[in-house]
Amino acid sequence: MAVKTNGFVEGIWPEGLRKLLMSLASNWGEVFDVEGLKVVHLSGAMTNVVYRLSWPIKKVDGDDCGGGVRTVLVRVYGDGLDLFFNREEEIRTFECLSEHGYGPKLLGHFKVGRVEEFIYARTLSSADLRDPETSALISAKMRDFHELEMPPPKEPLLWNRLRNWLSVAKSLCSPGDTNEYKLHILEQEITLLEEAISMDHQEIGFCHNDMQYGNIMIDDNDSTITIIDYEYASYNPIAYDIANHFCEMAANYHTDTPHILDYTKYPGEEERKRFIRKYLSSSGKEASETPVDQLADDVERYALANHLFWGLWGLISAYVSHIEFDYKEYARQRFEQYWLKKPEILKGGGGDEMPANSTRDV
Secondary structure (H helix, E strand, C coil): CCCCCCCCECCECCCCHHHHHHHHHHHCCECCCHHHCEEEEECCCCCCEEEEEEEECCECCCCCHHHCEEEEEEEECCCCHHHCCCHHHHHHHHHHHHHCCCCCCEEEEECCEEEEECCCCEECCCHHHHCHHHHHHHHHHHHHHHCCCCCCCCCCCHHHHHHHHHHHHHHHCCHHHHHHCCHHHHHHHHHHHHHHHCCCCCCEEEECCCCCHHHEEEECCCCEEEECCCCCCEEEEHHHHHHHHHHHHHECCCCCCCCCECHHHCCCHHHHHHHHHHHHHCCCCCCCHHHHHHHHHHHHHHHHHHHHHHHHHHHHHHHHCCCCCCHHHHHHHHHHHHHHHHHHHHCCCCCCCCCCCCCCCC
16 A cells, blocks of 8 residues: 555655664664565554564674564654644653553654564454453453553543544634534533533543554463554543443454444443453452443443544544545544434433434445
8 A cells, every 4th residue: 555654655765764773783783684674564554654674684793693584663653643642742651651561662763753662463353352252351451551550640631632633623624524524513512521421430540542453462372462552542531441442343444445434343232341341350359230330331421422532533634644544434434423322322411412314324
């Protein structure tokens, strides 16, 4: 797939990357073998462009190390990402999580990206999320992630981020898109939603906020789960993070139409509660039905916030990203789900509602 960004297109190197790789090889006592370099674009990423780089290991003294291969992951930042999050804060989060033993190690930065340790594990598929054994492993890893002690602020970022993204979307969108996606009433919808679903009993934890299958890896030898890619990570209600994971079960980003969502695949009540029960019981103490039911209810409410979050993300991305993905159609589907599910979930929560059929049906 040709990607119009600072990536390996027609042999063009991202600025500073070759120098960084040469420096890393030197630190390892090796020579960077550019002639033997193999570059593989890893599909499925919608924020950055990701590559696997491999080259034969050659020691400075000339030893070829018996045919060994050095492999790293190169992440080239997508266009316009400064509109979504602060890159310096994201890198600090990455480094902090690495210190906690989470995810890959950061090997270095170049002007438009970074080089990371390559994890020899399998990225999950959309079908893997529905496997009960794999789902139980994910729930336990999420619980572990949420309990991490990360740098402040330890206040939920969700609502401020939604308002900031709405402001950005309004500044970018054409009048036609502003009208079609009803941006003029989303400010009151965000306020309504915040008042309707934010409650004192809800647990706040360090959330990943993008728990799609492509950000979860598994070592099939020992069933170890690794969560990667922390661009959107922040403190938030844990119910929001779980809701995000459930919503991602409607997606398959490795098809000919990766932007199309199938909400018939959204997990049913039994599957949702099974995941939540495993999540709450991961410390070893079996969770009773009351906290399971309460968290399940909260998760369904936060699914609404999730639709607004990724709807705005898709709309902004349509204007700033050059990755081949139909962001507007993706955004339309997320907003449509918000308006469709809001009356059912909030049960007359108020506000000026847009009819569920006000945009084209999926």
